[in-house]
Amino acid sequence: MDARSRLLLIWRQLPFFVWLVVLWMLLWGQLTALALVTGVLVAVFVTTWFRLPVAQMSGRVNLWYGLVFVVTFVIELVHGALSVSWEVLRRGRTRAAIIRVPLRIDDDLIMTHTAVAASLIPGSTVIEADRERRVLYLHAIGMRDMAAVEGQRRRVQRWEERIVKAVGSRAQLRTIRDGGGPVADLIDAGGAS
Numbered sequence: 315m316d317a318r319s320r321l322l323l324i325w326r327q328l329p330f331f332v333w334l335v336v337l338w339m340l341l342w343g344q345l346t347a348l349a350l351v352t353g354v355l356v357a358v359f360v361t362t363w364f365r366l367p368v369a370q371m372s373g374r375v376n377l378w379y380g381l382v383f384v385v386t387f388v389i390e391l392v393h394g395a396l397s398v399s400w401e402v403l404r405r406g407r408t409r410a411a412i413i414r415v416p417l418r419i420d421d422d423l424i425m426t427h428t429a430v431a432a433s434l435i436p437g438s439t440v441i442e443a444d445r446e447r448r449v450l451y452l453h454a455i456g457m458r459d460m461a462a463v464e465g466q467r468r469r470v471q472r473w474e475e476r477i478v479k480a481v482g483s484r485a486q487l488r489t490i491r492d493g494g495g496p497v498a499d500l501i502d503a504g505g506a507s
Contacts, residue, residue: 327361328375329481330361331357331361334356334357334361335350335353335354335357336353337430338352338356374482374484376480376481379479379480382476383476383479383480386476387431390469391436394438395436398436398456410453410457411453412452413453413454413466415449415467416497417450418448418490418494418496418497420448420497421482421486424486425443425450428450428473428477429450431473431477432470437454437455437456438452438454438466439452439453447497450470454466478490
């Protein structure tokens with residue numbers, strides 16, 4: 315492997331590496347220098363010793379939409395924590411629902427990032443992922459009516475959009491911008507594999 319190929323490989327894997335570090339910091343709930351350093355060490359260990367298949371990254375990173383993703387994530391994290399607190403403290407029964415969320419992008423990494431983002435926000439967690447049909451199933455609390463269910467479904471689909479805008483390929487970005495339908499609908503119609 316020549317130097318240019320090696321640099322290209324590192325560039326394409328950089329978002330995955332950074333995501334591992336961010337995930338490590340989120341798992342520990344600390345945004346400290348120690349969490350950053352240990353996250354980098356863990357990411358180096360994982361990517362060196364556990365030979366994962368090479369993830370096909372788009373090679374496109376939009377820093378603006380990455381910042382939008384992070385800021386929106388923090389806001390939703392606080393909102394989710396407050397909503398769960400309210401559900402626990404208020405009188406009456408807490409209502410929950412299992413929600414089917416069809417995704418529009420046929421890509422493992424986008425699906426994984428969407429599932430992780432949806433699960434890290436308090437109040438919902440992914441309980442199943444149908445990889446073939448690109449459908450996430452979430453358990454969510456605070457679902458009083460169908461409008462709340464639809465709202466939660468749209469929130470998860472907006473996470474998919476934000477992720478695609480930040481790190482998706484140009485073709486994926488076109489699919490989002492053109493309002494492409496869910497992958498499961500294409501499969502049902504016999505138009506996707």
